[in-house]
Amino acid sequence: MASIIEGYLGKRVDGTRSRMPARLDRWQSATGVFLGLFMWAHMLFVSTILISKDFMYAVTRMFEGSFLFSEPHPVIVALSVAFVFAVFIVHAGLAMRKFPYKWKEYKMLKTHAFALRHGDTNLWMVQAFTGFMMFFLGSVHLYILMSNADKIGPFASSDRVWSEGMWPLYLLLLFAVELHGSIGLYRLCMKWGWCNGSDARAARKRLKKAKWIITVFFLTLGLLTLAAYIKIGQEHRSHYGERYHPAAALVLPYSPVQEVRS
């Protein structure tokens, strides 16, 4: 009954307002923080390919649980992806509430943003637009990884990027996520005043600078990484589907890793 009353009257039975809006706002930010920080880690992880195939291989193994079990368990990866996917969906669902959803609103927003030429408003436009893109691009990526959790590695990934033609999607997704994430984290600091310090205006200037540095850093890193996958993918094209065997494992014929693989 209480819920029906609140539903119809917008007031709870003790006459107070629901705490739900507060909760949703906290969750929106919490999922944002999680995804933002996760993406930093993610980019560092995928970029290990720049160091060496072996290193990337080792890191992949690690995620599959090599440090706990003697056998790889891609299901761990699948579950992690599922978890991130869930956060991703929750975040998108919450953030979506802020989108313009009527033509009139959109028109107003667009006219205003163009006329105002205001940095932070434009950043939000970018954020909303990239967020919208990620609905699709991110979902595809996550779904593929979830269903192919065992196919991650120097060759498997490169094949996906090149031979399976994923690179255009990654290119777009890369720009989307790097812009979206760093703007998002900057906005979070502004929104909650986390880094205001004694002089909020000076802090804002510093943060904005830091935000741009981070964006550029991760974009460069991402592009180099993507280039590396593409290069490996091209070279590996004739062996499409073949999995990577670490150099060390080849020298030792009876390495446990090889046993598993055969």
Add this chain to the structure above:
Amino acid sequence: MPDTAQNKGRMLTFEILQYNPSDPESKPHMVTYHLEETPGMTLFVALNMIREKFEPDLAFDFVCRAGICGSCGMMVNGKPLLACRTLTRDYPDGHIQLMPMPSFKLIKDLSVVTGQWMDKMSKRVESWIHTKEEHDITRIEEPVEPEVADETFELDRCIECGICVSSCATALMRPDFVGAVGLNRIARFDVDPHDERTTEDYYELVGDDNGIFGCMTLLGCEDHCPKNLPLQEKIAYMRRKLATAKDTGGGLEIRVEG
């Protein structure tokens, strides 16, 4: 005087919206005027000259013409500004486009209804002191820490010009949003020691998506407020407070049987 004769005589081009929504014949259109610049010319001076010379029924609002009363907000080349303190010399190409502030009801041309909007906002955030104490005004006033008084004053400087509202895309998209002006007002009463309201009381006023949680931190308000109020800081502060407001849990359900 920094105003030298050098920019005197320059021709300015004004492009001004003209529209009277209450007149069924009227269609919104831009009209262009050319005016010779005078030293130290503000938009207050320019618009009055245009009214006197070309367009006697051009509608716009000025009261104090000194940046104090908040009457004259308008969109100058897309930015909301107090027209009375906007100098033409700050527009090097001499081209100035004037539009009424969106987000407020248009009366005519550049004149919009801000007063009623602000009154509604004031009532919504209950912009007055709430106290149970009865004061005897013959007695010495309650002491207030000087720093606290100054801090209250800082936030009390808002002139309800509406510029923060017109520079906020959220407010434009969602007309029920209280705007930075309303959130700042809450912060102002929050620091005022005379006001006994608690965080939970404020939650009742602005604890929803038309209130504090509707702000998307676009910071247009912060960057355009002519009084330079610390809006980002204060909105963030209120957000932290209200996002963690204690919950009564909805309370018990009262059932009257019979």
Add this chain to the structure above:
Amino acid sequence: MKIQYCDALVVGGGLAGLRTAVATQEKGLSTIVLSLVPVKRSHSAAAQGGMQASLANSVMGQGDNEDVHFADTVKGSDWGCDQEVARMFVTTAPKAIRELANWGVPWTRIKRGKRSVVINTKRTTITEADEAHGLINARDFGGTKKWRTCYTSDATGHTMLFGVANQALKDDVDIRERKELLSLIHKDNRCYGAVVRDLITGELEAYLAKATAIATGGWGRVYRTTTNAVICEGTGQAAALETGVCTLGNPEAVQFHPTPIVPSGILLTEGCRGDGGVLRDVDGYRFMPDYEPEKKDLASRDVVSRRMMEHIRKGKGVPSPFGDHLWLDISILGREHIEKNLRDVQEIAMTFNGIDPADEGSKGWLPVRPAQHYSMGGIRTKPTGESPDMQGLFSCGEAACWDLHGFNRLGGNSVAETVVSGMIVGNYMADYCLKNDIDIDTTTVEAFLEKEEQAIREIMSRPLGDETIFDIKRRMQEIMDEKVGIFRNGTELQEAVDELQDLLRRSRKVGIRYVTHASNPELAEAYRLPKMLKIAISIAYAALLRTESRGAHYREDYLERDDANWLKRTLVQWSDPDATLPEVFYEELDIMKMEIPPAFRGYGRKGMIKEHPQSAERQAEVDRIRETLEAEEADRFEIQEALMPFDLPENYKAKNERQGVGYA
């Protein structure tokens, strides 16, 4: 026919109007406030410097009380004020400020311990007592013995107005903006309400009320250079004048402020000098001490303004394309002080002149020249705020002349007056509403409405000539500036009166270009202009007739203050609507009832008074009463009561508590 009913109708939503409305609404009367603009934009918002009230919290205010405030006000007025009203005022002012504090006005507070201030261009240290910590602070203002002007940085009017307006919103006062009073509905010397024009739709409406208050502020815009807002056109007072019954008191008493900035005329607060800023001439020389050795830059406004013009006439002004000016130097106060206490001043200087007044040396000096600032005159009322000529009509604030300021108002006494008069007059008005009902037939109301409608149709039907409304208005303002300014003389005043009359005739014929009703600024100018001209003529004509110099009214051809012949209040009435001159009467001030009989003010020219024989007589009487009572160990309240009893609602007459002295 659109008719609105209420108990109390308040025209004007500045400090005075809103405080009146709060008073009536809180007594349970349905109250409507009408205003040309959103009320929080009323000109009260522009008051920067502060509000006088004898709280005596600061060391520099120690010893202050109602008596000192009273003496300052009377001297300031050059004995032109109504001393009973001044007593009512000084007694209520401390209550008003404390009430405002409770309503949230963030008055600047005292910090215990040492504080560095600039007095007389010298940096001095004063020490505030522990007990004063956190109490309301005060600054020095012109013409006062003590530091008595309470302030919130330099946005005092703004914070006060928001405080009072928020209170009105809390009380659910019905506030309606963009409504203009055109005329008062009256019959047999009883006011029934007003004919009002909606400035958005152009529609006319009748508002009927048991009592009507006019609190429409000053009329500064009849001048060209003025510190007043563009809406201060005196149309409220003109509406009263146009009843043909109500009178205006002392219209010739116009104050010129010493330090509006050149060329915009925007005011730089007296607080600049109060805090220690000084005036300098073309040579950078501080000239005020030469003229006024005692009060120097802080003599009363009329005196400083005249000394400045005198100095400019001696060739010591700074030439500029906008005429000669002088410098105001606040850079000596230091950047920190300016950025905290005079921030609005800094903002104005930077925005409008590109000067940062905190810059050291002559770089930070601000160009200033006196300009019209305040109208002491206004709708004549009794001390209760009610018109002596028309029942049910009240007036307060700058629009009124209940006569607190006489011929010169002290800085800081005006915003104080607005709230105090709002409290007092609101109280009496509420009493009136509770006691009286209205009965008026609709035909009378209709006739008043029809008359205004007819007037507007007539304007719209006029052919368009060579002359525009704006031309006539500009000319009126120029005449007022040039001939009815700081220095006045018979010849120029006569010329002014003649030409203004001519303008009034022309203003009744001038056509307009657009003949729409809704939101048509040109039409509004057209019906306001004759009203403004009537005010201008009243000022000029009354100034012409007053052949003496008193306070702000300074006649170069009659330099003396002539108590013998001119200790009287001018009353102006406009009974024939087609006339171009009003009738002028005089109301004697009764020296024998004064608490402080006329004497030298303590600043300005010495020996320029033509004494009234009664002055000495009354002084002797006052001295005698005081001596006798002091011998009987009567306290100051008893002595005051014996000298000049005055009425005030009980709760406002109560004694005020002060730090250290209690209710003494």
